[in-house]
Amino acid sequence: MLEPGLILFRTGFVAKPSISLFPEELAHLRALRLSKEETTIQIRDGEGGLYDYQFSPLSKELKFLNENHIPKKQERKTVAIALPKGNRFDFFLQKVTEIGLSSVVFLVFRHSIRKEFNLERAEKIVKEAAAQSKQTELLTLSIEPAGEWMKSYKDSLVVFHPHRSEIFSANHLLKKIPVIGPEGGFHLDEENWMEENKIPRLTLPGGVLRTETAGIVAASFLVYGT
Template identity: 30%
Template structure:
């Protein structure tokens, strides 16, 4: 039987007892119906993971004993940022999940000319909390121990001024350039638009900031398909695929 992996925001110390957060405790006790004696893997994003054993299951909490630390983080050697226009509903959440599984280091949600999702105020805070939980769940599933960095939503013009990666690509289905396989970058940024893509003005702004136009073949990919294809190619060429 597969050993569950659980994220916690608490410090993890070998030999200590730890009472897990409410959501994690509910998942283990009510959903998985786990009892004392069952093994777990715990991680907190600080690096590595810890073996653990459930010591007690109560109505509201699960207490675990923390055992040895394992140092493996399963991270790609490539620093890879995905900057993508915010799309509606499950499309964007699917992108967050798959980008995490594929080894992206940083995810930056962008507000572009064609972004239809309203962010700001309390709604932005709720969205970020939900997006962060999706990333955590993806890390639990794919066995990453370091969470990708999730940026607050930024206007594309503000974000472009901060990019400092070695190679930069903006997806542009009306171009014909492909990835330069002969290069060996340490860091890559991928810029992808929302539904409807980036405007010509936004593509021009990106190219003025040393972004190379990139096409992924003759077919126009949806906003949730394009990042999966692009990330997979980048990881194959320069990462750990």
């Protein structure tokens, strides 16, 4: 099967005999210098649905060719992490999407500097990275208060902690959700809660990592190492 000339993600997409490109999609096609030749454009719905359409520079309409459905991942891989600062947030989203992570839960801790993000912009970054890395499913994003969320999932958590004696290994993540705190560290109340509830707190070998670096490491172990 020939590779499509362009992959685009549209969540909730339903196949039709013909469709039109959105202005930003057409601009992307032009940027790739594909707008003056016939090519196949594949629309992906982010849930395993792949829909091939024929693009022609002589028509504003794309003609449906065929569709295929890739089985969804049997086990979802999730990282829970404090919001990275500045453009490191974009970098983190791009890399964990390329790795093939299933979902990210952004947690707002007591010492979190950044407490919100633009979901629409973040989802656009994810779609672009997913298209470039040829993913069939889209990374899902959410944001939660750290304390409440961790209480709900306390039996599934492994916390990456820079100041613990027990060293992390990949088998610690089997059927677990890694948690990465803010660069300002955990608040004393958060540390006490983890101690009282016997939440595993493990240190990565090597130096102290930035938040987004630890998140990328966690995603890599989840997808490739367990």
